[in-house]
Amino acid sequence: LVLNLKYADKFGIPDIDRDGLVHNVFWLTASELGYVGLMVFVVLLMTPLWIAIPQALNRRRAGQRDVMWGLVVGLGVVIVQGTLEWSLRMTQVGYVYWVVAGVAVSLAGMRSSGESQRAGESA
Numbered sequence: 001l002v003l004n005l006k007y008a009d010k011f012g013i014p015d016i017d018r019d020g021l022v023h024n025v026f027w028l029t030a031s032e033l034g035y036v037g038l039m040v041f042v043v044l045l046m047t048p049l050w051i052a053i054p055q056a057l058n059r060r061r062a063g064q065r066d067v068m069w070g071l072v073v074g075l076g077v078v079i080v081q082g083t084l085e086w087s088l089r090m091t092q093v094g095y096v097y098w099v100v101a102g103v104a105v106s107l108a109g110m111r112s113s114g115e116s117q118r119a120g121e122s123a
Helices: 007-011 025-058 062-081 091-109 113-122
Strands: none
Touching: 025 062, 025 091, 062 091
16 A cells, blocks of 8 residues: 555665565564464464463572573563564574573473482482
8 A cells, every 4th residue: 555655766765675674573473474473483482481480480599580581571572672673584583582581491391400419319
């Protein structure tokens, strides 16, 4: 609709920027993959948070808890930033997101040293 009104011509927008790229990673995903694809994308992004948040709440040692909360907040900020731009779909940002997500999930699966000793005693 906007392109029919010669908006791009009126304001001198370069040809490369006339594609109508959405500046929201979620709307971009919905436009490319449909609403089912959007739901899969959101579940994929949120799964590391769903795993890491309970672990961040339950960690007894302050150092482990702080690291888990740092990872959770970092992942959350990248997801929220996705409402303003589509950088999450860029290779470099995606690599960092998924490495941090992997670290968060792997730390969530690890027991602290005190929990390991208690588990060994009960066995």
